Amino acid sequence: MEQTKILLPEDEIPKAWYNIQADLPSPLDPPLNPQTGEPIGPDALAPIFPMELIKQEVSQERWIPIPEEVREVYRLWRPTPLYRAVRLERALKTPARIYFKWEGVSPPGSHKPNTAVAQAYYNMREGVQRLTTETGAGQWGSSLAFATMLFDLKCTVYMVKVSYEQKPYRRILMETWGAECLPSPSDRTNYGRRVLQEDPNCPGSLGIAISEAIEDAATHEDTKYSLGSVLNHVLLHQTVVGLEAKKQLEQVDEYPDVIFGCVGGGSNFAGLCFPFLADKLTGKRPELRAVSCEPKACPTLTRGPYTYDHGDAAGLTPLLKMYTLGHTFVPPPIHAGGLRYHGDAPLLCKLTKEGYMEAVAYHQNEVFEAARLFARAEGFVVAPETAHAIKAVVDEALRCKQTGEEKVILFNNSGHGLLDLAAWDAFLRKKLIDYELPEKMIEEALKRLPKSGGGS
Numbered sequence: 001m002e003q004t005k006i007l008l009p010e011d012e013i014p015k016a017w018y019n020i021q022a023d024l025p026s027p028l029d030p031p032l033n034p035q036t037g038e039p040i041g042p043d044a045l046a047p048i049f050p051m052e053l054i055k056q057e058v059s060q061e062r063w064i065p066i067p068e069e070v071r072e073v074y075r076l077w078r079p080t081p082l083y084r085a086v087r088l089e090r091a092l093k094t095p096a097r098i099y100f101k102w103e104g105v106s107p108p109g110s111h112k113p114n115t116a117v118a119q120a121y122y123n124m125r126e127g128v129q130r131l132t133t134e135t136g137a138g139q140w141g142s143s144l145a146f147a148t149m150l151f152d153l154k155c156t157v158y159m160v161k162v163s164y165e166q167k168p169y170r171r172i173l174m175e176t177w178g179a180e181c182l183p184s185p186s187d188r189t190n191y192g193r194r195v196l197q198e199d200p201n202c203p204g205s206l207g208i209a210i211s212e213a214i215e216d217a218a219t220h221e222d223t224k225y226s227l228g229s230v231l232n233h234v235l236l237h238q239t240v241v242g243l244e245a246k247k248q249l250e251q252v253d254e255y256p257d258v259i260f261g262c263v264g265g266g267s268n269f270a271g272l273c274f275p276f277l278a279d280k281l282t283g284k285r286p287e288l289r290a291v292s293c294e295p296k297a298c299p300t301l302t303r304g305p306y307t308y309d310h311g312d313a314a315g316l317t318p319l320l321k322m323y324t325l326g327h328t329f330v331p332p333p334i335h336a337g338g339l340r341y342h343g344d345a346p347l348l349c350k351l352t353k354e355g356y357m358e359a360v361a362y363h364q365n366e367v368f369e370a371a372r373l374f375a376r377a378e379g380f381v382v383a384p385e386t387a388h389a390i391k392a393v394v395d396e397a398l399r400c401k402q403t404g405e406e407k408v409i410l411f412n413n414s415g416h417g418l419l420d421l422a423a424w425d426a427f428l429r430k431k432l433i434d435y436e437l438p439e440k441m442i443e444e445a446l447k448r449l450p451k452s453g454g455g456s
């Protein structure tokens with residue numbers, strides 16, 4: 001009988017995060033000031049982020065120590081289990097061996113608290129009293145609510161109004177953990193009041209919610225802003241996932257041939273694959289493949305150009321070099337809300353551009369079909385985001401069945417779907433729509449890319 005659940009003792013929770021910037025073949029292109037087109041210095045970020053996170057954002061050190069207080073909180077659910085999906089292998093009749101890291105065991109149910117906890121800690125250390133953020137469906141908002149509670153910080157979450165009204169469960173989680181959750185546009189900020197004046201029934205958008213959260217932080221001395229994906233320091237914090245997985249695979253004498261993960265902003269997948277990609281970048285594992293899985297309704301890596309763009313829909317943030325569909329691109333309303341982002345993490349984009357990573361895109365029905373197969377084989381009902389990675393895993397395992405290859409496949413099971421059952425219901429009742437994006441729609445959005453910066 002194969003070992004199906006590979007555990008680590010608590011003292012094997014990593015003591016340092018892995019910073020892939022130290023091993024890049026060339027440095028990242030710097031963020032640019034949208035007004036001047038000049039690189040922005042760390043000082044420009046000081047009004048909204050604590051100094052320690054700004055330092056991590058630009059650090060070239062390979063290892064960044066994890067504070068003991070953060071490891072103490074990680075201990076609530078880390079190390080997370082690594083599973084071998086033997087029942088899925090059997091169902092697919094594949095000679096491949098499939099492993100997954102299970103991040104759904106955290107209290108909010110996903111990988112997101114790995115960074116939320118670190119961010120709350122550094123803010124607390126620097127005397128910050130309150131954090132603001134935006135949230136769509138609420139995965140990030142609830143993770144930050146959980147993390148701020150543990151370090152006695154206040155938390156204000158601007159939640160897109162339609163989600164606030166239609167998806168109450170994660171709002172209830174946020175309130176249970178003591179955060180204040182406001183439907184955005186709200187009357188709390190100048191920007192929100194202006195939007196409401198023009199349209200009192202505005203359903204809100206992530207762009208509006210980001211603008212409100214940043215304005216709130218920038219106009220209050222004791223308040224900072226927090227982001228749940230995309231930025232270098234967020235990806236850094238997520239590397240606990242891959243560092244643990246590496247040790248767990250060593251225990252059973254395995255190393256992956258190919259790693260899959262879903263990509264919205266890129267944090268869960270980078271967290272799993274960067275510690276392995278270190279071996280590819282340093283020439284030890286040249287054959288290793290890392291494949292990002294994204295929705296065809298928001299095909300950033302597979303159809304977007306690699307160029308400078310704003311990180312947010314409102315056009316407030318510095319310009320980041322990334323694959324992007326244009327910051328004004330509004331993806332169709334697929335159920336994997338966490339994958340509806342116009343860009344991707346600059347680190348992941350650079351590694352993709354330089355050929356160290358690949359990307360694939362899928363429609364939501366085929367994605368849910370694969371996740372249903374997984375649920376019926378392995379039991380876990382995953383988040384619609386995670387289901388994209390499972391589709392890629394199933395396809396790869398079936399290719400191995402044809403060729404007879406005994407590949408080792410690893411993927412990040414980024415979160416459970418127990419608060420996404422409405423999406424599962426829509427799938428089961430055959431009400432899910434597959435959106436085919438016309439090239440024209442992408443071209444239109446790309447016309448509104450910022451002028452400064454230039455593309456490639």
Ligand SMILES: *Cc1c(COP(=O)(O)O)cnc(C)c1O
Nearest residue numbers: 229264265266267268338385415
């Ligand atoms: C938010 C979320 C994602 C997408 O975000 P990344 O930064 O790309 O990881 C993926 N899976 C789950 C479960 C999420 O909550």
